[in-house]
Amino acid sequence: MERGINTRCLHLEETEGKTDNYGALSYPIYQTATYAHAGVGKSTGYDYSRLQNPTREQLEKVVASLEGGIDAFALSSGMAAITLLMEIFKPGDHIIAEADLYGGSVRLFDNVSKKNGYEFTYLNCSRDDIEGAIKENTKAVYIETPTNPMMNVSDISKIAEIAKRHGLYLIVDNTFLSPYFQNPLKLGADIVIHSGTKFLGGHNDTLAGFIVTNNEEVQEKLRFIIKTTGAGLAPFDCWLILRGIKTLGIRMEWSQENAIKIANWLKEQPVVKHVYYPGLQEHPGYEIMKKQARGFGAMLTFDVDTEAHALQILESVRMIKFAESLGGVETLITYPTTQTHADVPEEVRLKNGITPCTLRVSVGIEDIEDLLAELTEVFKGLK
Template sequence: MAGFNTTAIHAIDPRDNEYRAIVPPVHMASTFGQPTEGGEGPFEYSRGGNPTRSKLEESLAKIEGAKHASAYATGMGASAAAMGILKSGETLLMGMPVYGGNYRFGTIELPKRGVTTRFVADMAELSDEDFDETVKMVFLETPTNPTLRVSDIERIAELAHRNGALLVVDNTFMTPYLQRPLELGADITVQSATKYLGGHGDLLAGVAATNSDELADELFKSQLINGNIMAPTEAYRLLQNVKTLGIRMDRQQQNALKVMDFLKGHDGVAEVIYAGSANEREREIQQRQAQGLGALFSFKLAPGANTKAFLDSLEVFTFAVSLGGIESLICLPATMTQGAYSEEHLKEFGVDTDLIRVAVGIEDVEDLIADLDKALSAAF
């Protein structure tokens, strides 16, 4: 079996296109000629299928180790397609905290469809008692956004399946390079491909992957019926960008570890929060189910710090939402990525107003550390 980087680079065989081009072409056509003798050609109308998008989906399925992958216009498109499988009268268990867009879908959109969302503050405490006959899906992020809490995917998959429910894992932070939820029992993985898969801050995209033919058909319906599709140009760019995922992720993780070590030793930092830092149990789970900590973490400044002065002094880090790109970003989740949360839920699920989230890029790590050091001095 080929390694991850080899698979990512060679997922699409150049012999499959007319000129054996190393890079597949972009098919911009909205419609395709059909056989006059009846039936349909391989592609009919781009909402239902496009050659460029199909090549991307083939590539994404291979790096996921999945039978099927569906590409969407955004990461929320992928999450919406997965949660959209639920029917009126059914219940979703959503592990908290989650990205604000997933929270919105669970609190605003699903109720309109007659679906109930129940929040789970600590997935470690999830048990058979949390399931009744209406619970048909568990949706979780691990590590969580932005508190980096870790859930045991294999345990929760067994629990969900025992109670007749599906498990959907948002794997945006880890990517299939570092964590493979389908191999641990998840039914569907979703990712915002805008983040690490794209990696360059130049596109919006989402992907959902599964090994189930039945679930794959449901995910396809979200493309066909809802028009929830990725455009050929984005598919083309993502098809190229994902080839460097492994090498980018290696550098980003390497940088993140060094930046965290610097912050842990700085008097101006009260706490550094990362995957597995909550307790020994979560540390063991992260080590068992993932190949590293990823390149995203959160931290809190020491008491008395001027957060605005800290942010205003940054020059290499950009104060912005998103993550996973080659450039380093920093944000305040309580008012940005989790801005949709009620004040009550921000407190309940540990998204403190002074929590700072850091997404580390591939810059020279000495420059990242110097930038943070200067900003910390300004904060005090």
């Protein structure tokens, strides 16, 4: 019987009953570049920290356990993880990608991957005909669910069936929900991506990225590429993420509870024209989320009536911070037009629903009364 996810955030079964590392409950930071050997062919199991490091290995085992993968790869950022993953493809390969991706992913695909000979077709994977876009050279489907920032929800199991029927990899960016709320590999995906900077770390104090897979061929390719390219996560940053993961469940539950209350509060505000949160029953992805996830997450997006009001909100918040990123204990509000999606062409942004009136919120763990009090004051001051 598989242990609960909160337990797996704290313990690896393989280490139970052991007192390695002098019994330290906090896994040590092995801050070393290289390792000594007793003789030729007598390795300690580690040779050079670009190849592997005990602290990184511990973190990778924890993340693999949380996602139900056979292996995980800890990288220096979420974008480093996606960049590394793209190396399993070759010039001429075609990838079907979600149209409403994080802007950094689109920037990478359009400016680096295309330069390297890859071809992309962007679709709204929650509603468009994915199967109809498959070509002879198609190798993968790449999705976020919910998407960033418009919170579109794709049916992972359904897309996995299509991918398997055509021999494609299904890649799912699971950053918004974290492994606490959603496990794409168990729904048929082959590869999961995380920006570990976000909910896994949870404290806005380090950058990290992860690739998790249950495919042995992908595992073998990535182990070779990561040691070759050298983008593995540094030991201290691995320790910070390990520390953050210990409270993942508590943080996700509290942030989600706050997010649901804020989403419902926003619905009642005259200046708010639309609230995008999959935990609202009217959201088109609500039933799919109930089927494939254990929660709705702490991310929400909303549109106000005018650009002037959007800018005034950003300038008026105080406890809530106007900042990029997401997934930390602090509540952040972001302006996709000039921040996360600034490099996405305007016509694409508008087609996806991202307008100058769109604001994205990463809800933290502050007392809900304080969050609503600040929002009430900010909205009352709108002119």
